[in-house]
Amino acid sequence: MGTEAGGSIDVDSGVDRGFDDDEVVVDRDGVVAGEIRLTSVHNFRDVAGPGYALHPSGTMARGQVYRSTPLTVGDEDLGMLERLGITTVVDLRTGSEIAQQPDVVPAGAEYLPIDVLGGHTSAATLTASVLTGAEEARREMSETYERFVVGDYERRAFGRAVRALAVSSGPAVVHCTAGKDRTGWVSALLQLLAGVREEDVIADYLLTREMSEGFVSAIRTYVQAEMPEKLEVIEVLIGVEEANLRRSLDALASEFGDARRYLVEGAGVEGAAVDDLSARLRRG
Secondary structure (H helix, E strand, O other): OEOOOOOEOOOOOOOOOOOOHHHOEEOOOOOEEOOOOOOOOOOOEEOOOOOOEEOOOOEEOOOOEEEEOOOOOOHHHHHHHHHOOOOEEEEOOOHHHHHHOOOOOOOOOEEEEOOOOOOOOHHHHOOOOOOOOHHHHHHHHHHHHHHHHHOHHHHHHHHHHHHHHHOOOOOEEEEOOOOOOHHHHHHHHHHHHHOEOHHHHHHHHHOHHHHOHHHHHHHHHHHHHHOHHHHHHHHHHHOOOHHHHHHHHHHHHHHOOOHHHHHHHHOOOOHHHHHHHHHHOEEO
């Protein structure tokens, strides 16, 4: 199992979220209601959450974009993805991460690997083997989140990912390795674009702690047994810290003002595509 920034730790995530077909309901507008849980993938959830309230009114549309970890799914979960009508899978990982844990893509879905790091940030090689301690790891993670906004390469790559979601003909999945940093930033951008309040964006980001509890526990147990001297560094790499996302949000506010300007002026996404996506992400 890989860590978020590309290091590899082979452990069983122990995911078992009690998936039940009866929980999945599609209303007359084609919107999926209820909670979707996959037994073989942790932290799989709707970017819209329960249908987050928007400013000044309305709710975020469910069933449009899902977030995840790698789609190393079995037949049952693959069938669920196909029943959800997934038409696009956007994979934010590096080539080496993909080679270690390739996706199982739903039938008929387009698979788009978009490496949003590309070696242009220290996070591309952020592994326990190259970091000397927890403070260095914490500093590197914080700087990586800032580069999601100020880094030219990263920003353009995130733009390509969001554009792929914008032009998707149906529901999409976006993911990285741990489903928290790169995926967390795309999720935050979509929520902000729709009009979700910042406090709800942050709360949704922190929800990964709960959704990944089994995955993190398995990694921690493995590291304690096999490389205890790296435990503090690994704890930072697999952690979900509010300060990291706030670093991105602060940079977004100071550099661009809002998510739309970031995507159009900073990330090179066509304004019409951004506006179409924004409309699709809103209900009411």
